[in-house]
Every structure is written in structure tokens, then in C-alpha cells.
Amino acid sequence: MKKAAIIGGTGYGAIELIRLIQMHEYIHLEKIISHSQHKKQLYSFYPHLTNFIDDPMEELEIDSLKEEVDIIFFATPAGVTKKLIPKLIDSSVQCIDLSGDLRISSREQYEHWYKGEAAPQVALDLAVYGMPELYKEQIKGARVISNPGCFPTSAILGLYPALEQKIIQPNPIIIDGKTGVSGAGRTPSAMTHFSETNDNLKAYKIGKHQHIPEIDQYLSTAVNEQVSSVFTTHLIPMTRGLVCTMYGQLTEGITTEGVVSLYKNYYESAPFVRIRPEGEFPVTKDVYGSNFCDIGFYADKRTNQLIIVSAIDNLVKGAAGQAIQNANIMNGWEEGHGLNSIPMYP
Known part of the structure; x- marks a missing residue:
């Protein structure tokens, strides 16, 4: 039995971690x-x-905590983990960071x-x-893990095999992402206010989203050249769930059936990636509350484009479940x- 701590205990990512750890035989919370709510009971908020x-x-008392x-x-906002990890390097504690502090290899x-200043x-x-x-x-021997972001999880799992197997061109890659409001966190804002979100659909952070360099960095490793994606995010009026619809130019006359076969072979040993049969595409309800990533395809001969649809629960596979x-x-x-629970439905 391993003893665990969650730093940043009042956010949605932390609450999902608590739910999952409660069902885990080998981890005790x-x-x-x-920092802001210490001495208070978590159930007074939840x-x-x-x-x-x-x-x-x-x-937080980092010196005693590591003992x-x-x-x-680390279920913290960006900017916290990078200050704490250096204080834990000399210990044997395993660190899993759900923020973005350690995802980008280039400090610049x-x-x-x-x-902000890099780690x-x-x-x-x-x-x-x-x-x-x-x-x-690499994860097997690691002591510090940078947990991927929610959009990058969906996008990279959807695109990586096609790029590595060279069935699509590395540029341009277009990623249309849509997420529920929980992806913005618990702190209220004008953007996530009910009156602003309900019956509404809005694109945000166009050309400026912090997940762009993360997606590009890891997709580039698939082809050993720079991938520069066109990535646009949208906020949709639901609580949780995330879908990326992606487009890449085909390099050969592969059929949809051929793409499905390629991906099934590629993810054969990946228990949480489910590949849809030809003609079927995932929706957020298919993965709600689960650690699954469901992926569907259409090889469009008319436009010579491969269309990939990848769905996850942003709080589970996109955060706590992957952790x-x-x-x-x-x-x-x-x-x-x-993590082997059936997704919640409806």
C-alpha cells in the first residue's frame, strides 16, 4: 500500500483523483x-x-510531507509545481504533475x-x-511524471499513429477541439458564467492556447520534423467531455477500413484506447466518467483528407485517470x- 497526498485539494482534478483513489486497492489517500483552504473540511465545499x-x-509543509x-x-494551477519539484529531487517520493509546468521541454x-518563468x-x-x-x-522507471493536458491527450492519441506510419502529411494538421465547462476549472469567470455559456458556443484562445506547443512538440517526435498544428478550442454548454476532430492530408490511397486496421494494431496493447469500426464515430457520452479514449476515422477520397474524431472525458483520461x-x-x-469501470450512461 502506497501513501499518497494531493496538493491543490479543492479543484475538479483533485476531486476526480479522490474518487478514483477511493476505488484503488494499492493507494491510500x-x-x-x-494553501487557501487548509484546516477546513473538504466536504464543506463538496x-x-x-x-x-x-x-x-x-x-503544505514540503520537508515533512516527503517523509x-x-x-x-500535484493538482495545482500552472506555476506551483515548478517551485516544489526541485525540493523533492533528493527524496524517493513519486511526483505526478497534473499542471502544465513540466510538459514543455524548452524553457523559452x-x-x-x-x-511565466519556466521550471x-x-x-x-x-x-x-x-x-x-x-x-x-520510460514511465516504468520514472520518479517525476508530467501528466499530459486534456486536449493534447485526445489530439496526440488521435494523430500519432497516422503521422508515424506516414499515411498523412505532417503539415498542415488541423485540430478542432471542443470541451465542457469543467475544463476551465472551478474558479468562476465571465466566460464560464451560466448566462454566457448556456445555449452558446464560443471559440477561445485562438492561436494562443497553451496546449499548442505541447501538441506540436510530441507530434513532431512521430515524424522527426517540426509539426505546426492549427489548433482551435471551443467551449460548449455541458459539464464534462472533450472531442477533437482532426484533419490531415493523405499521402496514399488508404481506405477507412485500412486506417481502422492500422490503429487497432498500433494500440493493440493499450487498454484504454478503443478504435471504432468503419462508419462509427465516438461521442462524449461513450467515455463519460471513464479513462477511455475512443477514436473513429473517415478517409475522404473526395478531398484526400483523413478525418479523425477522438473523444475523452477531460477530467479522467484528460487528467486524474491518466495520473x-x-x-x-x-x-x-x-x-x-x-480504472476498469464502465463509462456512465446516459
Whole structure:
């Protein structure tokens, strides 16, 4: 049994981590850390946790924490983890960061897109990008994991095999992303206000989204050349769920059936990627509350485009579920332990 702590205990990512850890046989949630709400009961903010979480949240004491737990999940906004990871390098604690602090290998790129100072290079060098379908062997030996973002998870899983197998051109790649409101976090804003979101659809952060360099960085590794995607995000009036619809120019006359076969072979050992049969496309309800990524395809002969539709739950496969999946791999447990639940429907 491993003892775990969550830093940043009141956000949606943390709440989903708590739900998943509650079902995990090998992880015990020892501490919930909150800078702004320490000494308060978490169920006073989230009554659904009544009778599950009794201890009050605690203030962060990093030196004592690393002696008391085995795993730390950082469910914090960008800018927090990069200050804490260097203080844990000399310990044996496993660190899984759900923020974006360690995802971009270039400090200059991070500072351009995130508008803040990047993590120390020693922390970036130590971090492994936690996408199990692509980097499982590296994750096995890692002590610091940079958990992928929600949009990058959907987009990279959808595009990587097609790029690596050279059935589409690396440029241009177009990614149309749509997410539920929980992707914006719990802190209210004018953008997520009910009156602004309900019965509405809005594109946001056009050309400026912080997930652009993350997507481009890892798609570029598939082809060993720079991929510069056109990535546009949209906010839709639902709580959770995320879909990326992607377009790439075909390099050969492959059929939809051929693409489906290629992807089934590529993800044969990936328990949380489900490939749809020809003519079927995923929707958010298919993955709601689960760690699955469902992917469907259409090879359009008329336009010579491959259309890829990739759906995930932004809070599970796009955040907390993938973090648990990474913890399982790091500790030699079955990859799907605590995650093998049927998606919620309807």
C-alpha cells in the first residue's frame, strides 16, 4: 500500500483523483493539501464527499510531507509545481504533475506560451511525459511524471499513429477541439458564467492556447520534423467531455477500413484506447466518467483528407485517470487497476 497526498485539494482534478483513489486497492489517500483552504473540511465545499473524507485539509509543509507519503499528485494551477519539484529531487517520493509546468521541454517555449518563468532545467530533465500509450517504458522507471493536458491527450492519441506510419502529411494538421465547462476549472469567470455559456458556443484562445506547443512538440517526435498544428478550442454548454476532430492530408490511397486496421494494431496493447469500426464515430457520452479514449476515422477520397474524431472525458483520461494510470505503471501494478469501470450512461 502506497501513501499518497494531493496538493491543490479543492479543484475538479483533485476531486476526480479522490474518487478514483477511493476505488484503488494499492493507494491510500493520506493527506489533502490546500494553501487557501487548509484546516477546513473538504466536504464543506463538496458535500458529496460526506462520510468519505473526514480529515481537514492541511497546509503544505514540503520537508515533512516527503517523509510521510510515497506519491504526490500535484493538482495545482500552472506555476506551483515548478517551485516544489526541485525540493523533492533528493527524496524517493513519486511526483505526478497534473499542471502544465513540466510538459514543455524548452524553457523559452514555456515562457512564451505560459507567460511565466519556466521550471528549472533539472526538473524538466527529470520529468517523463505521462502518455502510457506512447511512453510506457520510460514511465516504468520514472520518479517525476508530467501528466499530459486534456486536449493534447485526445489530439496526440488521435494523430500519432497516422503521422508515424506516414499515411498523412505532417503539415498542415488541423485540430478542432471542443470541451465542457469543467475544463476551465472551478474558479468562476465571465466566460464560464451560466448566462454566457448556456445555449452558446464560443471559440477561445485562438492561436494562443497553451496546449499548442505541447501538441506540436510530441507530434513532431512521430515524424522527426517540426509539426505546426492549427489548433482551435471551443467551449460548449455541458459539464464534462472533450472531442477533437482532426484533419490531415493523405499521402496514399488508404481506405477507412485500412486506417481502422492500422490503429487497432498500433494500440493493440493499450487498454484504454478503443478504435471504432468503419462508419462509427465516438461521442462524449461513450467515455463519460471513464479513462477511455475512443477514436473513429473517415478517409475522404473526395478531398484526400483523413478525418479523425477522438473523444475523452477531460477530467479522467484528460487528467486524474491518466495520473492514476501512470502511478500504476510506475509501481508495477496492473495498468488499469482502479480504472476498469464502465463509462456512465446516459
